[in-house]
Amino acid sequence: MTGPVRLTTPLGDEVLRLRAGDRIELSGIVYTARDEAHLRMQKDGIPFEPEGAVIYHCGPVIGNGRVIAAGPTTSARMNGMEGFLIDKGVRGLIGKGGMGATVRNQLKGKGVYFAFTGGCAALASSHMTLKGVFYEDLGMAEAVWAIEFDRLPLVVGIDSAGGDIFDAARKQADVAFGKYR
Amino acid sequence: MxxxxxxxxxxxxxxxxxxxxxxxxxxxxxxxxxxxxxxxxxxxxxxxxxxxxxxxxxxxxxxxxxxxxxxxxxxxxxxxxxxxxxxxxxxxxxxYREAAIRLPHDVLRVIEKAAAAETNPVARGEFANILKNIEIAERLGVPMCQxxxxxxxxxxxxxxxxxxxxxxxxxxxxxxxxxxxxxxxxxxxxxxxxxxxxxxxxxxxxxxxxxxxxxxxxxxxxxGAGAENMSRTAMLLPSQVDQIEKFVVETVYLAGPRPCPPLVIGLGIGSTFDGAAALAKEALLEPIDTMTEYEQQILAAVNRLGIGVMGLGGDTTALAVKVKTAGCHTACLPVAVNTQCWANRHVTIEVKR
Structure with missing residues (x-):
């Protein structure tokens, strides 16, 4: 068994070779964005270079210029708001819980969705250095923080060929719950 | 002032x-x-x-x-x-500080045991992250989850x-x-x-x-909100005692990855509409490394869903089910499920005076 694939942002066509279930380690600058930041970017444009960029669904705790805790938030809330980012060149999304069929289709041939383990805020921050912030007026949780990752362990949840391990697990659960119906 | x-x-x-x-x-x-x-x-x-x-x-x-x-x-x-x-x-x-930083021993033991028994490779990786996270939080004295x-x-x-x-x-x-x-x-x-x-x-x-x-x-x-938001309560019919398991499994099924599985499930049965929910929450304080036959039976049913750690699939959707019951009206069967993420944080301290 081979170790995790190492990737560095900005990401390029190497993401197209990833398959759902692959473990990777991500380095380089990543931008946090939750609901409010997505709305702002839709309205005012993307404040960073989107080509090859990675978006992290996260509302971190920042203190004294450092990332204190930065686990993922539920990605599904952003299901309807990722299209314009992917069209502008964003190659990766990170979050928890997976995303819907819309995003799965938008990612086809373009990018991937990485899952990071929910609740693992201390592990996350031990791999992170704070680099900057956009939209600070949105508040700590909703601002876009530029964070440098150092080999954060992630798993590919949705690949660029439509493979989706969340969807596979959901289908299994549909069958298992079917026996109660 | x-x-x-x-x-x-x-x-x-x-x-x-x-x-x-x-x-x-x-x-x-x-x-x-x-x-x-x-x-x-x-x-x-x-x-x-x-x-x-x-x-x-x-x-x-x-x-x-x-x-x-x-x-x-x-x-x-x-x-x-x-x-x-x-x-x-x-x-x-x-x-509060202790609870935010360190998990109770029984919870940690159960997570370690489930991690060792997990057969799904992706889930094993997720368990490794969780255990590493617990260790870092303790070492640095920082909250395990934001x-x-x-x-x-x-x-x-x-x-x-x-x-x-x-x-x-x-x-x-x-x-x-x-x-x-x-x-x-x-x-x-x-x-x-x-x-x-x-x-x-x-x-x-x-x-x-x-x-x-x-x-x-x-x-x-x-x-935390992710798990709390997926909790449910129901006023079942007195004749539906055998439907309690279905209600629990349905709750976990509908929740999917959102409550950050593997879960600890607090199940309150009986009392009143509000009392059942209070029982469900207090059940989370019980040691989770021992379970009754009834609790184990519901746990097995939940784990057959295969949602797995963080909804990525696998053997472990829940770590434990804990039940608390109370007397109820003969015409009632209140049932409440309080979903809790793997970070089943709680600390009890005796106040010295």
Whole structure:
């Protein structure tokens, strides 16, 4: 068994070779964005270079210029708001819980969705250095923080060929719950 | 000293003629009750707080339910210097800090056991992250999750300690201190205006539950939103005892990855509509490394869903099911499921006095 694939942002066509279930380690600058930041970017444009960029669904705790805790938030809330980012060149999304069929289709041939383990805020921050912030007026949780990752362990949840391990697990659960119906 | 919307919008006062009058109107009914119930009568400083009956004129005065009886803002905490109440504030602070940073031994053991038994490779990787995260949080003394929850507090009071308002105030003081010093994420907002108090207290917050006990203890159960949001309650028919398992499995099925599985499931059966939910939450305080046959049977059914760690698939959707029951009406079968993420955080400390 081979170790995790190492990737560095900005990401390029190497993401197209990833398959759902692959473990990777991500380095380089990543931008946090939750609901409010997505709305702002839709309205005012993307404040960073989107080509090859990675978006992290996260509302971190920042203190004294450092990332204190930065686990993922539920990605599904952003299901309807990722299209314009992917069209502008964003190659990766990170979050928890997976995303819907819309995003799965938008990612086809373009990018991937990485899952990071929910609740693992201390592990996350031990791999992170704070680099900057956009939209600070949105508040700590909703601002876009530029964070440098150092080999954060992630798993590919949705690949660029439509493979989706969340969807596979959901289908299994549909069958298992079917026996109660 | 001001006591108005600047403190907390949820605690704002209308129909004001003076600050003090306002204060009396707002807190009066409860303080009056509790002072009267105090052995030896109310303390001197409290006399001015005693309800004067004026609240009947004000249409805006809400009656605070017993179940979420709450602390006063810090400016109106006259017992701050009392050693007993300082001890309670301190114990609450320490319990909250401990709970945010370290998992109880039984929870850690069960996670380790499940990680070792997991056969799905992706889930094994997720378990490795969780165990690494627990270790780092402990080593660095930082919260294990950025959602440090809302404070759910359980107090036991020995026979020589009658319940007074200041117990609530002291717990709130401990929560404020923990928010500043641990630090905790300020999560508590007014439910309608969504204004954040920035200190994790507010109307009915912390949620404080009191019962008599042999020792003076405080328990802090920080409850994160991801898992709390997926909880459900149902009024089943008395003939549907065999449907309880289905209700639990359905709850976990509908929740999918959102509550951050692997879950600990608190299951309250019986009591009343509200009582079942309270039982479900208190079930989370039970040791999860032992289960009854009934609990194991429901756990097995939940794990057959295959949702797995973080919804990525695998053997472990839940770590444990804990059941608490209470008597109920012959025509009722209240059932409540309180979903909890793998971080089943709770700490109990004996208050030294």
């Amino acid at each position: 001001r006591l108005d919307g600047e403190y907390l919008p949820g605690w704002s006062f209308t129909n004001v003629t003076s600050q003090k009058k306002n204060f009396v109107k707002y807190w009066g009914p409860e303080i009056s009750t509790h002072c009267n119930a105090t052995a030896g009568g109310p303390r001197k400083e409290w006399q001015e707080d005693v309800f004067d009956g004026e609240y009947r004129e004000g249409a805006t005065v809400g009656v605070i339910p017993h179940s979420i009886y709450h602390p006063r803002p810090p400016e109106y905490n006259p017992m701050k210097q009392d050693p007993l109440h300082k001890a309670l504030a301190d114990a609450t602070f320490r319990a 959602d440090t929850g809302v404070p759910v507090i359980y107090l036991t009071l020995p026979p020589d300690l009658p319940l007074t308002q200041s117990f609530y105030d002291s717990v709130a003081e401990g929560v404020r201190r923990a928010t500043k010093e641990v630090p905790l994420r300020p999560n508590v907002v007014d439910p309608l205006t969504r204004h954040n108090s920035n200190d994790n207290t507010g109307r009915g917050m912390p949620a404080i539950h009191v019962r008599p006990g042999a020792k003076f203890t405080v328990t802090v159960l920080p409850k």
